[in-house]
Every structure is written in structure tokens, then in C-alpha cells.
Amino acid sequence: MRLYWEIGVRAFRRATAYRSAYIAGLLTNAFFGAVYSFVYLAVFAASAEPVVAGFSVREAVSYVWIAQALISIGAGWISWELADSIRSGDVITDMARPWSFYGYWLSKSLGERSFNLLVRGAFTYLIGVLYFDAIIPGVTQFAAFALTIALALVVSFAFGFMLNLLAFWLLDYTGVAVISSIVLQLFSGFLLPLAFLPAPLQAIAALLPFRAITSVPAQTFLGQITGAHLLGALALQLFWAVVMTGAALVLLRYAVRKVVIQGG
């Protein structure tokens, strides 16, 4: 356990070094946050009802900012670092080391992403609070949000890990990257709150694991999921965390059999 903690801490520290990268990322997130805030302000201004699909204008705008902030933990975005290392063959070094391959990548990813969330994510949301009056959650909401984030990280990592592993079978993962990013963005609630989608799409989203990544943490943050619903949402996240991690570990076992090491 100590080993994985250290890997996570190192990944966290390494992430602090890319200062210009996270400032640029922050500004880009804030830019899109501002654009979509103006869009929601405009559509709600023309709407006859103050609450649409369960969202008030302030909640819709806050949702935009929290979704942008959650990019830092893998909402609407997948890292292909592992796939690249499979392609280049570097993956062998990591596999040969005396640790759990899954544990290594998981701790690394958790380290990086918690840094991103604490800095890039938090500042992105702060801009939303300062310029667009985004909601500041209460202490209990915030604590619940922290729990949902922890589970969202596990689900998001397992999903990305499985996609990356496909590089063992596929020569070119461009197609996988395109399709998976579309599915993730649409069905996680990153593009729009899921409640805005037409009913058939909402039904599909309800069956998929992706809402555990963006929609559940975002809605918990806004105080739209509380009490018994919160317990239900956490149970759902836990379910997907276990299922996705299990599936990822099974896939890893098959992938390892594919490995052929060429001497040299």
C-alpha cells in the first residue's frame, strides 16, 4: 500500500511542474465555461418557465462550470498514455516490475488527477463563481461531493484503462478514441445535463456507467441529489466501480497473454 501511495504522491508532484500547461488548461476551460454560460442565460431568458428539466438558470450555469472543472478528473476526456506505451513497447518495463500493473497506473492517475482537480478544477469553478454567480455548495453537499468524486475517479480510470488496453489488439486506436469520446461526452452528462436529453437517450444513459463519472458528482455538488437519492447514487457509483474495475482486471489478464517480447 505504501508503494502505491508513493507512486501517487510522485505523480501529484510531477503534475505541479507543468505550470504553463495547467494555466492554459484553466483558461481554456474558463473560456468554454463562459460561452456556455451565456448560452444558458440566453435560452432561459426566452423560456416561459423558470425551471426547465429540473434546472433553474443558476443551476444550469453552475452545471456548466462544474462540468468544466471535472474535465480534470476525466469527464469527457480520456488519457491515452498507456496505449502509447503499449505501442512503443515501453509497457514491458512497467509489466516486469514487482508491483500490480493495475495498481501502478491507478495510483499514478489518482495522483495526477487529484492535483488537477485541486488546482485546475477548483480555479475553473472559482471563475464561474466570480463572474457567473455559480452556486457555492454547503458543507454537507461538499462532503457528499468528495465521496462521489472518489468513486467517479475509480470508474473513469477503469473505463480509460480498458480502452487503452485495446491497443494490445488494435494497431490503430483512432477509431476507438473517437467513438469512446462521443459516448463518454454525451452519456456522462458532460455535454449537457442528462435531464435535458430526449427520453430515449436518457434511457440509454441510465443503463450505462458513464453518468457515475460526471452527472452524479456534478448534481451532488449542486445539491440536486440529497438524502436517500444520494445513497442510491453512491450505491450506483459503487456498483459501477466494482464492475468496471473487475472487467478491467479480467481484460488485463487476457492482454498480458498477448504480449510478445522481442529481444534487442
Next chain:
Amino acid sequence: MFRLYLLLIGARVRAQMQYKVSFLLDLLGFALATGLEFVIIAVLFTRFPALGGWSGHEVALLYGMTAIAFSLSEMVARGFDAPFERMMVQGSFDRVLTRPLGSFFQILASEFQLRRLGRTLQGTLVLGYALAVLQIGWSPAKALVLVMAVLSGAVIYGGLVVIGATLCFWTIKTPEIINAFTFGGTTLVSYPLNIYNRFIRAVFLSIVPVAFANYPAALLILERRDPHGLPAELAWAAPLVAGAFFALALRFWRFGVSKYQSSGS
């Protein structure tokens, strides 16, 4: 010069078409991925009747115009994007400077990414749909304004890419922030400009004039009035704005090249 360009680009295009199935799938994937931006608009209009006074079909017109303009610039000016950045990192830009042709021309002719037509494709579909359902009293002037705006938009987006590449002369890697103006710019002008605050409207009509890809032209074509008093006749200025912006980008490029110091590796 133009023949040489066609020759070089022709070779790139043929290379990309070698694996036909793979190329077509790539094109389709790119069309779907970039089409997600339109999904947001389509979904919003299932819940709301209007956006800043514009109907869904009118916003589709805005979206289609900027999507086509942006995709054309992505395709043609691709050489100034990632491939140029790689050149800077590896130090192979030195080779470009030793050849008896302008550096701008060489970089432009170095790449042409056909798969970007995927975005052109979906943008054209959306624009075609918008033009078919909107009741527009067509005139030759309106048709001309539409074409001019899209082409001017492509030139403006291209200018932005060149500016991003030029920054490489100082920073080696293109600062990510330029994406906020290219990708972000096309997202921003997909929605009617009148919904934004004064600062954003001013910036995207002057400093980064990507709004000329669609907004004034759409006002003129739809015979709409801008609530903030922007004259629709401004649409006629799009080619001038695009020309001036690109000329500035080009001067900046020349200045950048003159300041270039090789990494020596």
C-alpha cells in the same frame, strides 16, 4: 508557384487516400465527433423555443457557416499546426530555411489533411438543412454574402493558426491558449453574437474577428436586426477584414522567422 503547391499537396492527398476504407471511416468518425457540438444546439432547442431571439434553424445557419469555414482552415493550414510544432521541437525547421523558397509556402505545402473534410461534411449538412427550412427571400447579393463570409472565415481561422505557429519561435510548442480562439472561437460564434457581453462581442469582431465567418452575413441573409445596433451591411466587409487579418498574421510570421534561433540539435 501554384502548380508546385498542387503538385506537393496532390502527393499528400494521394498518400492519405491509399487505404480507402480506413480513410472513409476516419472521415465519418471525424464528422461524428465534431458533430457533437451541433447535438448541444439540437438538444437545447428541444427544451427552449429561442436563443437570444434566434430560432433553432437560424442558429443552425450560424453553426453550419462557421463549421465549414473552420474545417477548411484546419484542412489547408494543417502544416502550421502539429507538424510544424514537431519541426520546431526536432530542429528540422533549419532545413526549410536553406531551400530556395519562402518558408511560409513550404510549411503551407507540407501538409493537407483531407480527413478534416469530415467536419466540412457535417457543417454542410447542417447548413443545407438550415437553408432548406428557413424562408429566405434569396437575391444574388445574399448568395454572394454567404459564400464570402464562409471563405473569409476560413482565411481568418487560417490566420489564427499561423499566429499560433509563429509563437513557436519563442515558446517551441504552440501555446495551448490558441485553441481557445480557434476551437473556442468556432464554438462561440456557433451561437448568435448578441447573447455575449460587450467585451466578447468587441473582441470577436475586431482583435480575433472570427464572427465575420457568419454573424453579419446571417443578419443580412435573414434580414434581422442586431439588438445592439451592429449593421448587417458589415457583412460586405468580411473579405477586407479577413485580408487585413491574414496580412497581419503573415507579417508576424515573417518577423518570427527573422527571430528564429535554431536549437542546433
